[in-house]
Amino acid sequence: MKLLDIGAVATAARLPVSTLRYYEEIGLIASAARHGLRRQYLPDVLLRLGLIAMGKSAGFSLSEIAAMFASEGRPALGRAELHARADALDRQIAELTALSDTIRHVADCPAENHMDCPTFRRLVRAGTLLPA
Template identity: 45%
Template sequence: MDITEVVKRTGIPAHTLRFYEKKGLITSTSPPGARRHFAAAVVEQLAVIALGQAGGLSLDEIHAMLSPNGQANVDRAVLLSKADEIDATVKHLQAMSRGLRHAAACPAPNHAQCPTFRRLLTIAAAGTFKRGSAGLARVRPAHSNTEAL
């Protein structure tokens, strides 16, 4: 399959295909210097690369999971580690969302008078937001009619 056909089928630009080839993620069937041609299996290989990238894997991590013939050789430990990272990020973002929702709906006359907002400021100043949501998960609103953080 000509490189133009691969671009049409996948939407991946030719320069990206050449980059992937240079990184060893895909291989062309054409001799050096000739117009690039790929086996039909390259479409599936590109799908595996796209899936890995969507999951947050680096190209090096993806490369390590592709056998020389282009078949996926999944490293389950890497996938579990990446899933754990994603779960931690989701928890952090959910905690941030709850904090923003509380600040938006807080019944205190101003945020400086809100005990929950004051605790959020303390946590932020301590750098807890950057390290994760563990500290944020312990913060509970002082107001009974607001969503728990």
Template identity: 50%
Template sequence: MREEPLLDIAEVARRSGLAPSALRFYEKKGLIAAAGRNGLRRTYHPDVLERLELITCARSAGLSVAEIGRFLVARPSDADLRDRMADKARTLDEQIGRLTRLRDSLRHAAVCDHEPIVDCPQFKRAVGNVSAPATTPGGSSSRPTRPSG
């Protein structure tokens, strides 16, 4: 089995969409590790791209660099971290619910014939639901109310 060639920092930056400074920052924080250097340039194993996808996804979900660092080394016995991740998942569920209701409100506004659109009763009702808390698993429903008009 042939080992894949190392990628220099510029190639990792290009493929990941992250700035080289972000890669150096993640390395300094222990989230990724360079395989070595080619002259003055850091080199990385190609599997660093998968790790960077996970980091990018976690960052977009609102996890801090410290939280990501703890998650990357977590063991099944880390009950505290599991509890924090479950809390984060609940927060994301609430955000997803609000964004879904907002999307539905905007979709209604895009086809609404009421003049002005902001005075449309269905739109007002939908917008009022945007900031409402999402129902929790086991609750009545996690589906957003859709405008009907």
């Protein structure tokens, strides 16, 4: 099996080489060999890096991500924890959508003063849970 040089992995994963070294230092990835001083990786490291990136995007810490890999390196994901994180992301999406709607309304509102606009006031109340 052909090994990938650390530079090729960094380019393919769109990560700095220093990040790959750090991930190896904390046990998230492992090099398979060295060519001179340069680390060499099995091609499946790219899939693992994709999983790490996805976990980070979902809000998991690197230590939480590390705990999601079984000792043989295969993902061992807790389904309840994943459902809870997906629920939290859904709430965040709803909050960000409400914020986007409010900002878009402010940008397009024909009212001379936004504070006099009933739609703006309704959006602010909905977005901040202020009493009606």
